[in-house]
Amino acid sequence: MSAVLAPAPDDASTAGIRVLAAAPGQDGLLTPDALAFLGDLHRRFEPVRQARLAARRERQARFDAGELPDFRADTRAIRTGDWRVAPLPKALLDRRVEITGPVEPKMVVNALNSGANCYMADFEDSTSPTWANLIAGQQALREAVAGTLQPEVGGKRYVLKPFEQQAVLLVRPRGWHLDEKHVEVDGAPLSASLFDLALFAFHNAHALAARDRGPYFYLPKLQCMEEAQLWEDVLGHIERALGLPEGQMKVTVLIETLPAVFEMDEILHALRGRIAGLNCGRWDYVFSYIKTFRAHRDKVLPERGQVTMTQPFLRAYSELLVQTCHRRGAHAMGGMAAQIPIGGDSEANEAALAKVRADKLREVTAGHDGTWVAHPALVPLAREVFDSRMRGPHQQHVLREDVLIVRDDLIAPPLGSITRAGFDNNVEVSVRYIAAWLAGQGCVPIHHLMEDAATAEIARAQLWQWLKAGDLHLDDGTPIDWVLFERALLPLPARLREAGVPGADRIDEAIALLEDLVRADTLADFLTLPAYARID
Known part of the structure; x- marks a missing residue:
């Protein structure tokens, strides 16, 4: 974060309100009146x-x-x-x-x-x-x-x-x-x-x-x-x-x-x-x-x-x-x-x-x-x-x-299966989206689909759900376990960096965050909550 921009000490309407970052154009938006308005709300x-x-x-x-x-x-x-x-x-x-x-x-x-x-x-x-x-x-x-x-x-x-x-x-x-x-x-x-x-x-x-x-x-x-x-x-x-x-x-x-x-x-x-x-x-x-x-x-x-x-x-x-x-x-x-x-x-x-x-x-x-x-x-x-x-x-x-x-x-769940391609796609979409989001891009085309936070949330939540269930299998009989998850992750860093995907320089960070989310005892409410701590 950049320098703290504190309101003028004699401006009582903005007392107690602090802006903790700086970006071009913010002075015209975060005027004393606007800050006082936000503070009152x-x-x-x-x-x-x-x-x-x-x-x-x-x-x-x-x-x-x-x-x-x-x-x-x-x-x-x-x-x-x-x-x-x-x-x-x-x-x-x-x-x-x-x-x-x-x-x-x-x-x-x-x-x-x-x-x-x-x-x-x-x-x-x-x-x-x-x-x-x-x-x-x-x-x-x-x-x-x-x-x-x-x-x-x-x-x-x-x-x-x-x-x-x-x-x-x-x-x-x-x-x-x-x-x-x-x-x-x-x-x-x-x-x-x-x-x-x-x-x-x-x-x-x-x-x-x-x-x-x-x-x-x-x-x-x-x-x-x-x-x-x-x-x-x-x-x-x-x-x-x-x-x-x-x-x-x-x-x-x-x-x-x-x-x-x-x-x-x-x-x-x-x-x-x-x-x-x-x-x-x-x-x-x-x-x-x-x-x-x-x-x-x-x-x-x-x-x-x-x-x-x-x-x-x-x-x-x-x-x-x-x-x-x-x-x-x-x-x-x-x-x-x-x-x-x-x-x-x-x-x-x-x-x-x-x-x-x-x-x-x-x-x-x-x-x-x-x-x-x-x-x-x-x-x-x-x-x-x-x-x-x-x-x-x-x-x-x-x-x-x-x-x-x-x-x-x-509330009745649909019938269906989990294929290897579906499992691997969830891993890739999660990593690529988190990396792009950390790099400042919130809407990412992946495999001809427009992925945003909502679709990425499905991908990482399903991984948590499937892996925590403990007894699920792919449609070909392969157990859904941590070995399958790690194998899906293993080739991604080199492949995604070579492809130059958005956020390629944050792939390792995205993988670490995904692993934290998927291995957690409780499904996190939103992936954007821990990710928000990592952006400016």
């Missing part, structure tokens, strides 16, 4: 955040002891009640294609120019939260909102299209479980969620509101209605502090944890004055399934490639989300297909595009109101599929009254 809401995180740990302990997730008895009246969320703003009525990606300046321009309806600028799963990345990301979004963002990369200047032709901007902050270690308030780290969302709102809310563009956000990793209520309280306070109308800030919540799927009505209700929809965060959801059932031997999943959205437990999750959202007047957003275009191999590229097309057709047929892509080249394909089946701006009239989902539908 921390002091108001940090005790509640810590209480919510403690409740997560307590519930996971019950799951480890054998309890199963289920719909709550104490909130039955919310689930059976006749209520709807607030009407959607015009800018969020049609969200049939959304593109997601990190907050790197070139990506911001390309995503806003992509032809997608919306762009989710991601401070979470696809951004490695180095201090330099966070400051550059906030600055890029601020310039994008102002219309002045013009990054030059490799001798080429990237310029935004006119505002009316740009995708609608939504920002995803990091989750409640993460700290921002570079900013302390009264000796404690600031919530990463508050840093990302509140700093963006402080600098951009009025400009966006003046254009009827929000600000709009995606909220990640929620596990229960109480965590949604915390966001409601935070957002309401920000609106009042910034002089915005009540409900001006709209949100979409990602349903990407297993506990949250049992509280979708409750989450919508807690945020009913500002929520625009729920999203199937499928990869984090699979990871959450593994983590929730880490102590349940009967819930071991097959290799990731076999855990697709056509599996019964994932299809149930998707269809219940559509039914719940449409009953309440909210959008039901589909998820991300991990495939990306493959250059130089037309046959492989067409096979990848066929998988994306089939996935998007499944979503629109199920009643989803929109979907995600990770690459601008996939925007036309996704749009073509949704245009062919969704004639209006959304499908909220599709109520899916045929869907009758009970608890066991949502």
Whole structure:
């Protein structure tokens, strides 16, 4: 970390607030007023955040002891009640294609120019939260909102299209479980969620509101209605502090944890004055399934490639989300297909595009109101599929009254196998992603799939789960044991360095961290927690 940047001693509004790093452009972002704004939020809401995180740990302990997730008895009246969320703003009525990606300046321009309806600028799963990345990301979004963002990369200047032709901007902050270690308030780290969302709102809310563009956000990793209520309280306070109308800030919540799927009505209700929809965060959801059932031997999943959205437990999750959202007047957003275009191999590229097309057709047929892509080249394909089946701006009239989902539908593990290729791929993806993340890159193409923190979490969590089970075998009969794991690791350093993969100089560090995670007695909540200590 760089030198401590302490507020001026006579500025009482920033007393107790310290910035523990330096990066180009931060002085224009972390002004005394902005720091005071962040400090006030921390002091108001940090005790509640810590209480919510403690409740997560307590519930996971019950799951480890054998309890199963289920719909709550104490909130039955919310689930059976006749209520709807607030009407959607015009800018969020049609969200049939959304593109997601990190907050790197070139990506911001390309995503806003992509032809997608919306762009989710991601401070979470696809951004490695180095201090330099966070400051550059906030600055890029601020310039994008102002219309002045013009990054030059490799001798080429990237310029935004006119505002009316740009995708609608939504920002995803990091989750409640993460700290921002570079900013302390009264000796404690600031919530990463508050840093990302509140700093963006402080600098951009009025400009966006003046254009009827929000600000709009995606909220990640929620596990229960109480965590949604915390966001409601935070957002309401920000609106009042910034002089915005009540409900001006709209949100979409990602349903990407297993506990949250049992509280979708409750989450919508807690945020009913500002929520625009729920999203199937499928990869984090699979990871959450593994983590929730880490102590349940009967819930071991097959290799990731076999855990697709056509599996019964994932299809149930998707269809219940559509039914719940449409009953309440909210959008039901589909998820991300991990495939990306493959250059130089037309046959492989067409096979990848066929998988994306089939996935998007499944979503629109199920009643989803929109979907995600990770690459601008996939925007036309996704749009073509949704245009062919969704004639209006959304499908909220599709109520899916045929869907009758009970608890066991949502928790029954799929049948499948573990191949040697699947095992080795989990090892390689884990190492390559961790190395890239440590080097400051949070979104990495690996074997023609776009891997981010969510998919890497599946890979390393499955390795822990398979190896801890003690009696699993590959489909060819080979025992899944530490010898198999070490053999998969052995050739990686030389091969990956020779290939020049992102983060090649941190391969050894990534392997050491993966070994720590996989050999630990308890499955770590997130690989990004120990990894965060290793980045600036």
